[in-house]
Amino acid sequence: VAPRLLNLLLACGPRVGRIVEVEAYRGEEDPASHAFGGPSRRNATMYGPAGHLYVYFTYGMHYCANVVCGKEGLAEAVLVRALAPVAGLGEMWDARPTARRERDLCSGPAKLCQALGISGAHDGLDLLAGSGEVRLLDDGTPPPRRPAVGRRIGISRAVDLPWRWWVPNNEHVSVGCR
């Protein structure tokens, strides 16, 4: 599912970005997944239905956003790692005063949450409801025919699995792709 999310739109209020980089996490059988080791308070949303938003808090200061992709009970999810800003650019600049270039706005999993205003309060929302605060949208742009592939970033276990995909030659991918 992960590479098929590429080029879809993620929106929060008026702020919209095109998904250009993702990572897959495969439930309890993936040592790098938050669900490795079974259900807990934090990962509860991962065990819920597909199409919902899993937001977690990490490093004492950052939020990251995932799309739950497996059937209920499987705890499979895809981390959204980078967006190309599409709309609401003014709000994004306001939310990320340290950004110097447009590509600094959403080129990382915590950066994009900051830019869009996504936080733990949004954990568990249905991304496909259409009327919600956070939405996953399809504007007809197909995923890349041949996405770039690489290892996942920032993890210490299952480091060699090639479960990160991004849009080739896109300016807005995270630093690890360049």
Place this chain on the structure above:
DNA sequence: CTTTGGATCGTCT
């Protein structure tokens, strides 16, 4: 542009 180390706190052991 690359490398390095600090920040900071919720979660699970």
Place this chain on the structure above:
DNA sequence: GACGATCCAAAGG
């Protein structure tokens, strides 16, 4: 009590 699906400033090339 240890560590994390990260970011940023500072320093050097």
